[in-house]
Amino acid sequence: MSAIQYHKNADNIVILTLDSPNQSANTMNADFREALTDTVKTLAQEDKITGIIFTSAKKTFFAGGDLDDLIQIQPEHATAFFHTIQELKNQLRYIETLGVPVVACLNGTALGGGWEIALGCHHRIALTDPKTKFGLPEVTLGLLPGGGGIVRMVRLLGLQTAFPYLLEGKQFGVEQALKAGLIHDTAQTQPELLEKAIAWIKVNPKSQQPFDVKGYKIPGGDPKTPAVAQMLAIAPAILRDKTKGCYPAPEAIMAAAVEGAQVDVDTALRIESRYFTLLATGQVAKNMIGTFWHGLNAIKAGASRPQGIAKWQAQKVGVLGAGMMGAGIAYAIAIKGIPVVLKDVSIEAAEKGKAYSQKLLEKRISRSRLTAEKKDQILAHIQPTAEAKDLQGCDLIIEAVFENQELKAKVTQEAEQYLLDGGIFASNTSTLPITGLAQASKDATHFIGLHFFSPVDKMQLVEIIKGQHTSDETLARAYDFVQQIGKIPIVVNDSRGFFTSRVFGTFVQEGMRLLAEGVHPAKIEMAALKAGMPVGPLAIQDEVSLTLSEHIGNEARKALATEGKSLPHSPSEDVLQWMIHQQNRKGKAAGAGFYEYPESGKKYLWDGLSYWAKDHDLTEQDIIDRILFVQALDTLRCYEENVLESVVDANVGSIFGIGFAPWTGGAIQFLNQYGLDKVLQRANTLEARYGERFKAPELLKKHAASGEIIK
Template sequence: MSAIQFEKNADNIVILTLDSPHQSANTMNADFRNALTETVEKLKADDNIAGIIFRSNKKTFFAGGDLDELIQATPEHAAEFFNMIEDMKAKLRYIETRGIPVVAALNGTALGGGWELALCCHHRIALNDAKAKFGLPEVTLGLLPGGGGIVRMVRLLGLQNAFPLLMEGKQFGVEKARSLGLIHDTAGSEQELLEKAIAWVKANPKSMQPFDVKGYKIPGGTPSSPAVAQMLAIAPAMLRDKTKGCYPAPEAIMAAAVEGAQVDVDTALTIESRYFTYLATGQISKNMIGTFWHGLNAIKSGASRPKDIAKWQATKVGILGAGMMGAGIAYATASKGIAVVLKDVSIEAAEKGKAYSQKLLDKKVSQGRLSVERRDQVLALIQTTADAADLQGCDLIIEAVFENPELKAKVTQEAENYLVDAGVMASNTSTLPITELAQASKNEQNFIGLHFFSPVDKMQLVEIIKGKNTSNETLAKAYDFVQQIGKTPIVVNDSRGFFTSRVFGTFVQEGLRLLAEGVHPARIEMAALKAGMPVGPLAIQDEVSLTLSEHVANEARKALLAKGKDLPRSGADDVIHSMIHEFGRKGKAAGAGFYDYPEGGKKQLWDGLKKWQQDTDISEQEMIDRFLFVQSLDTLRCLEEGVLESTVDGNVGSIFGIGFAPWTGGALQYLNQYGLEKALIRANTLQAKYGDRFKAPQLLKDKIAQGEKI
């Protein structure tokens, strides 16, 4: 069966129905390319064609490029890959320039290559579907639109309007597409969609793209026009400030767009193909496709969920503690239509927690993203209380109180009496071992860790922690709940700090160690940003609060001493101690930490940090390596120790939980793409210079010996 079904109706209109065999969605794979070749041959052999309509036999119009194919493109096959892309684009260009009307009948979402196919058409009609999305999100996977998307979007919208859609990969709905002039008409049903497409073909017997009409000018002007030239004079510097040089895709998109705007369409398409080949055969796109596409899809399909356990849905969720975390969890739960009981020690405290949801929802209403009725429905789902008896009938209770084992034990014992039979009791702890917290529960099998990240409304990851006695049924329910509220679950085994808090700690500590070694704080922060971390370690330490870090370190030290072990103090511990006890600087919430926070002004590094400054000749690359290796090696240690059970959870968790450099594809993929043998040599060098935190785990040596990747 062909991926494009060719049908010519009584009006001599060719209807091309996209229907990729063996797939639930249409993609630009080998089947499509072969079918396109056959289709163009048929079109060329027939002079009596009044017009062409593209439609889809799938639930969506077209999903885009085949990422399974793209991830296999290598530098040695660059010429072959480039020729394949050029050949496909030439066939689409033939359809576009034949001189007869070409219509895209969009029955749903068209992203990436699907939107590029739609852009090849002279007229685009979309089904009135609020869920339909259009756009070119390739940049989010380290790629650029290589099927003509850059060339056509720039010619239709102009450079300035096309840039955010291309370089940020913004997706948009039917209304936005209409306002941009990219969708020309809408239809209420698939039948009307086809009828309108046929009617437009008949009404426009001779048709071509607006930019193929002689004398057409790109909206806003070409790169040489004064207004655009002025914008382009600063755009590359602004872009580099955002990417820190870690992401070649946005830079390649800008270059292809600007260069393409100065030449004819066909030359512009070739320029685009060259940049696309450069990115597709490069390592960074492979890192990002592997994690952001394959990894996330594996998690969505339940890779770490126990098999053969029926799907479950929470109906009533109790949340203990209405502080920032509890309030955030309440919002995330209620906004998905689940009843919430938000409990605190006083009704005033609980109401304050509910007010957080009101604030977030009001903002959406003011932006026109939510109706007043929907806001009120969500708020009505949050019941505030100071009485534990109101938790009666909850099938899941999450405690989100302060990181104190005694307090957590007390609220657990009070609340779990009101759980339904086989209900789940969860702790939102970020560091305390779940097996120890579970001892307060009357049923350890039903006890689990659900570690949310702050702010909950923005952070997608939830780290699910299995205690020693947590049952598979409880794990499956926790996994299902996390997905029910639209978050991404990773599953880890129990230990102090679990995976994310533990590895995150190594990043912050490395920054503090560098400060203790005499490195200028601004250099430390910049090196972290150039490594690809979203924020520098000193800024993050301020956000977390220095007192909390000191408390966690003291608790960890106490726990180790109880087992007859010791946690030696480091330069990082000394820095924290001095900041708190010598200078009274406890972090952002206290108004002063490594940064000053002037009221109404921009934060700036505290001048007093020069206390630690001394001559040091450490290079920026050495600091970048320290930041990335200290986290990657500890992530590998987590895998070796069984804290992590899968590479996918390690990669996804490191990016979405601790902000590990996304260009790498995650902390474990960083080692893979570095080359495991080279990574071992680098780890050994760092260990010799800086200590055993850089010691290569045995698992790294084993993988090298076995000739396997992590």
């Protein structure tokens, strides 16, 4: 069956129905390219056509490029790939310039290549569905819109207006598209969609693209226009400040847009294809597609979920502790329509926790993302209380109290009796081993770790920690619950710090080690940003608070002492001790840390850090490598030690939980793409210069010797 069904009606209008075989969504795969070639040949042989309509037989209009194909493209395939892209664009351009009206009937979401097909039509009509999304999100996968999206968006909107759609991958709904003039009409039903398309063709028999009309000018002007030239004089610098040189896609998009705006459409399309080829054959796109597409889809499909266990949904959830974490967890549950009991030691504390949700919801209302009625419905799902008996009937209870084993044991035993039979109990601990916490439970098989990240409303990841006795059914239910509230689950085995907290600790400690070695704090923070980390180690240490890090370190030391073990001394501890106990600087919440936090104005590094300044011979590349390698090597140790069971969970967890440089595709993919033999050499050099924490794990040596990537 062809991916494009060709039908000419009694009015000589050709209806092209997109219907990729053996797929739930239409993509620009080999089947589509072959079908488009055949379609153009058939159109060329027609003696009379009055119009062309693109429609879809799928639930959505068109999903975009075939990422399974794209990730395989290597530099040696560049010429063939370029010609394949050009051929596809030439065929779409042939249809666009045939001299008859072309209409897109958008029955659902059209992203990437799907939106590019729509842009190649003269008139766009969409079904009014609030779930429908349009846009060009390629930049989020390290690519650019290579099917004419840059060329046409710039010509329809102008450079400045088009940039957010292109550089940020901004998606938009039907109403926004209508307001922006990117679609022209809407319909309530599929039959009405087709009727309106046919009617428009009859009224506009000689339609063409506005930018193909002689004398058309790009809105706002081309790059030579003074106002545009002034904007373009600073735009690359602003963009570079955001990307820090880690992401080639936004820079290629800006270049293709600006260069393309100075030439005719066909030349602009060729320029776009060249930049697209450059990105598609590059490593960054492969890293990002591998994790942000294939990795996330594997997790969504339940890659780490025990199989053969029925899907489960929580009906009523209890949250113990209404502090920032507990309040955030309650919000994440309530916004998905699930009743939640928010318990604290006093009703005032519980009410304060509920007020946190109210504040977040009011912010959404102010941004026109929520109605007041919906806000009231969500808040009604949260029951604040100081009474444990109100937890009666919960099928899941999550404790989110302070990181203290005795306190967690106490609240577990107080609340667990109210769980429904077969219900599960979860701890939101970030470091304490789950097997130890489960000792307070009456049934350790129903006890699990659910490690949320702060702020819960923004952080997508939840780290699910299996205790020694956690059953597969409990794990499956926890996995289902995390997906039920729209979060990303990764699964890890029990150990101190698990995966994310353990590896996150290496990042902030490395920053403090560098400070103790005399490196200027601004140089440390900038090197982290240039490595691709979203924020520097000193800034993030201020966010989590220095006293919390000290507390976690003390607890780890105590626990290890009971096992007859000890932690080696680190210079980062000297920095913490000095900051907290000599300088009374405990972090952002306390108003002073590595940074100053003026009431008005931006934070800035505290000049008292000059205390640590001394001569050193570290290059910026050494600092960058120390920041990336210390995390990546410890992630690999987690995999080697079976704390992590899959590379997918390692890569996704490192980006969404720790903030590991997204351009790398994750901590283990960073090693794979670097080249494992080169990683081994670099690790040996770093170990010799800076210490045992850079020692190559045995698993790295094994894979470097075999030449096989870690998977």
